[in-house]
Amino acid sequence: MSQPLTIVVGISGGIAAYKAVNVVRAFVLAGHSVHVVATDAALRFVGRPTLEAISRNPVHSELYEGVAEVRHVAIGQSADLIVIAPATANTIAKLAAGIADDLLGNTVLASTAPLVIAPAMHTEMWQNPATVANIATLRSRGVTVVGPAVGQLTGADSGPGRLEEPDAIVRAALAAYDASRPDARAAQLDLAGRRVVVTAGGTREPLDPVRFLGNRSSGRQGIALAEAAAARGAAVVLIAAHLEVQAPAGVDVREVSTALQMQDAAALASEGADIVIMAAAVADYRPVEVSEGKIKKDERGDTMTLELVRNPDILAGLAAAKAPGQLVVGFAAETEPDRAAQLELGRSKLARKGADLLVLNRVGWSEGFATERNDITVLDAGADIVLEAVGSKLSVAHRILDVIAERLH
Ligand code: CTP
Numbered sequence: 001m002s003q004p005l006t007i008v009v010g011i012s013g014g015i016a017a018y019k020a021v022n023v024v025r026a027f028v029l030a031g032h033s034v035h036v037v038a039t040d041a042a043l044r045f046v047g048r049p050t051l052e053a054i055s056r057n058p059v060h061s062e063l064y065e066g067v068a069e070v071r072h073v074a075i076g077q078s079a080d081l082i083v084i085a086p087a088t089a090n091t092i093a094k095l096a097a098g099i100a101d102d103l104l105g106n107t108v109l110a111s112t113a114p115l116v117i118a119p120a121m122h123t124e125m126w127q128n129p130a131t132v133a134n135i136a137t138l139r140s141r142g143v144t145v146v147g148p149a150v151g152q153l154t155g156a157d158s159g160p161g162r163l164e165e166p167d168a169i170v171r172a173a174l175a176a177y178d179a180s181r182p183d184a185r186a187a188q189l190d191l192a193g194r195r196v197v198v199t200a201g202g203t204r205e206p207l208d209p210v211r212f213l214g215n216r217s218s219g220r221q222g223i224a225l226a227e228a229a230a231a232r233g234a235a236v237v238l239i240a241a242h243l244e245v246q247a248p249a250g251v252d253v254r255e256v257s258t259a260l261q262m263q264d265a266a267a268l269a270s271e272g273a274d275i276v277i278m279a280a281a282v283a284d285y286r287p288v289e290v291s292e293g294k295i296k297k298d299e300r301g302d303t304m305t306l307e308l309v310r311n312p313d314i315l316a317g318l319a320a321a322k323a324p325g326q327l328v329v330g331f332a333a334e335t336e337p338d339r340a341a342q343l344e345l346g347r348s349k350l351a352r353k354g355a356d357l358l359v360l361n362r363v364g365w366s367e368g369f370a371t372e373r374n375d376i377t378v379l380d381a382g383a384d385i386v387l388e389a390v391g392s393k394l395s396v397a398h399r400i401l402d403v404i405a406e407r408l409h
Pocket of ligand 1: 259278279280281282283284311312313314315316329330331332333334349
């Protein structure tokens with residue numbers, strides 16, 4: 001698992017709820033973003049502050065909170081994976097019947113993510129024909145059931161019904177994710193034989209041997225695109241400018257630093273490529289002069305003026321030079337909060353640059369960069385919205401490639 005996921009951990013009300021803390025912790029330590037949705041009963045067994053501290057996110061339990069942001073469906077829609085641990089007999093029955101009388105039920109119903117449940121209850125309840133039938137129903141719908149383990153239960157009794165160990169739940173859940181979407185799509189190998197170029201990261205423009213003008217791009221979305229394209233069978237060149245995370249295996253990585261280096265590398269790699277994706281954040285300007293030695297403040301005084309010169313627009317150049325059949329995709333990072341105005345900026349940028357598709361995402365002081373999730377809108381050359389997607393950067397990458405693959409044919 002190289003890409004962080006958005007994981008919803010649902011906790012229902014049983015004594016084993018205290019062990020869910022370790023499930024949450026294991027996902028967080030593995031680098032995933034975890035959002036806990038607890039039932040009211042669960043919060044009688046384990047405290048909200050504990051879950052918030054361990055998950056590093058607010059815990060949601062109320063159906064009628066966050067109504068303005070349509071939270072009862074938003075949490076489920078943005079999940080890559082839902083894990084319910086412990087799943088009580090009551091919660092299992094509600095899941096089997098599709099009942100949505102609490103936030104957890106709504107979250108599950110509104111999601112297409114793989115669902116993994118770890119039942120925990122007394123043996124009699126586990127073996128009750130109602131529970132047996134409900135579990136069979138859930139399994140038939142593709143739900144992964146982990147455990148229960150056999151062993152000492154809460155009272156003096158022992159038998160099947162004990163919550164599976166947190167490590168085993170985490171392993172089974174991630175395996176269920178791997179077996180689902182990205183691999184299923186990779187199995188299609190719909191980009192086999194295609195050559196894909198992706199630029200990622202942020203360029204740096206030197207001022208002197210130790211300083212540069214740079215930006216906050218981490219390269220995560222570009223890396224996810226390279227990984228997803230390779231998984232779908234493409235031969236991928238990743239033009240990498242100062243990535244904060246490791247490039248995926250099986251990809252031809254070409255490291256660059258400045259916008260001019262990126263321009264050269266992109267022009268070279270794009271020859272004969274089917275798809276070119278400019279996900280990198282390119283510096284629009286570079287210093288006119290690069291000082292040979294370190295700039296000294298005593299020589300400059302109290303204020304200092306930097307003269308900058310425009311860098312070439314790499315995307316516009318690639319779009320203008322593209323071969324017939326080649327698809328050129330740009331990105332636009334905008335801080336504009338108003339949706340309509342943001343779309344307008346995207347549309348004019350797309351027209352200005354001449355790309356076939358433009359992936360629009362909002363960035364800000366705390367949005368977009370260095371995060372595991374992304375929220376994007378894709379516009380086509382006719383200025384129509386052809387995709388809106390929210391989720392981990394890998395799942396968003398696959399959705400973008402779905403649109404691209406469709407247009408290649
Ligand atoms: N881009 C590029 N060369 C540049 C600047 C940007 O190829 N010198 C590409 C980016 O990789 C991205 C797209 O153009 O795919 C849009 O980048 P963005 O920074 O949003 O747009 P700018 O052209 O820089 O416009 P502005 O800063 O005015 O919003």
